[in-house]
Amino acid sequence: MTGPEAPLRDTSLLSVLRGERKDVPPVWLMRQAGRYLPEYRALRADKGGFLELVYDSEAAAEVTLQPLRRFGFDGAILFSDILIVPYAMGQDLWFETGEGPRLAPILAETPLEALKPDFSRYEAVYETVRRVRAALDPNVTFLGFAGSPWTVATYMVAGQGSKDQGAARRLAYGDPARFAAIIDAIVEATVTYLCGQIDAGVDAVQLFDSWAGSLAPLEFDRWVIEPNARIVERVKAIHPDVSVIGFPKGAGAKLPDYARGTKVDAVGLDETVDPHWANAVLPKGLPVQGNLDPLALIAGGDAVVRAVDNIRAAFVDRPYIFNLGHGILPDTPIDHVAALLDHVRGKDR
Structure with missing residues (x-):
């Protein structure tokens, strides 16, 4: 049974999201299902492209489960993409080899009303x-996700990613009503999407705001905090017991305002955040997730040990989930991931 009537599952990661501190923190890694794994690369080559893989539910479930089999993470993250939302809202979506995603028509030049939503695009x-739910170990937490409105909007307005999100920022300043x-x-589309994921079987959800750090403070309040607060409120109204993790990459000094304003159940920290500072300024008892630099994981060895020990020392008295400060990189050595897990779990001592 899923939905609001479903009994609460009890896993290590869910317990932390509900405010319990663990001596050994639960671990999952952003983009843990992906290009650093040879089994993923083989499956993607067979399917012919990223979007084809996402829309093949059997294959996408396999990708989601691959890192669990290899490493025994405490959380599984759904294999999909944040741009499924604009795709369902009526934009065309495709991926250019070596260049990344593309959306059309672009909203910098096309009115929103011209799009014809097709929410059946969520069904796959x-x-x-x-x-995944049917195959997942009951001790593993299943995490769904969506992109946060600001980050999704930057792609919808420009039709692709950019270094400074300039097209969306110009539109937000120049025509704030539009x-x-x-x-x-x-x-609206994100609430529908997340609730659909929860009804289908995820245990908790994460909101990725990859470009939150590009906004000035007043714009951050308007386009990051306020929309995310609405999503959290709406999802909680339907699924009050489902935890929401907020990950506003680059928020920096605005993190405390984000945590209080959005009312997320946990905050993810990127690698630029001093964990000791975060522990001092974030609301007492708020669960935290993060924030090892993905490049430190590539380096491995002492660089990882020092960083992990520093992060864990910062959050020794706080509910804490170990993760990276952003997604795992494609050239990450697999044995470094295994060594990381051993160190976090104390198996190398």
Whole structure:
């Protein structure tokens, strides 16, 4: 049984999200299902492309489960993409080899009303969730996700990623009413998407705001905190016991305002955040996730040990989930991941 009537599952990661501190923190890694794994590369080559892989529910479920079999993480993260939301909202989505995602028509030049939503485009993702749920070890927490409205909007406005998110920032300053309508539409589509994932079987969800750090403070309040707060409130109204993790990459000094304003159940920290500072300024008892530099993991050895020990020392009295400060990189050595898990779990001592 899923949905609001489902009994609460009890796993190490879910316990931390509900405010319990663990001597050995639960571990999962952003992008743990992906290109650093040879089994993933083989499956993607067979399917022919990223979007084809996402929309093959059997294959996407396999990708989601691959890192669990190899490493025994405490959490599984759904294999999908944040741009499934604009795809369902009516934009065309494709991936250019070596260049990344593309969306059309771009909202810098096209009115939002011209898009024709097709929320059946969520169904393959929900089927992936159901397949993973059926196969997942009951001690592993299943995490769904969506992109946060600001980050999703940057792609919808420009049609692709950019270094400074300039097209979206220009529109937000120049025509805030039009930009607000885009944000409102993304909020609606995201609530539907996350609740659908929860109904299909995920235990908790994460909101990725990869480009939150590009905004000035007042704009951050308007386009990051306020829309995410609405998503959290709406999801909680339907699924009050499901935890929401917020990950506002680059938020820096705005993290305390984000945590209090959005009312997320846990905050993810990127690698630039001093964990000791974060522990001092974030609300007492708020669960925290993060924040090892993905490049330190590539280096491995003493660099990882020092960083991990520093992070854990900072959060010794706080509910804490070990993770990276952003996604694992494709050239990460597999044995470094195994060594990281051993160190976090104390198996190398």
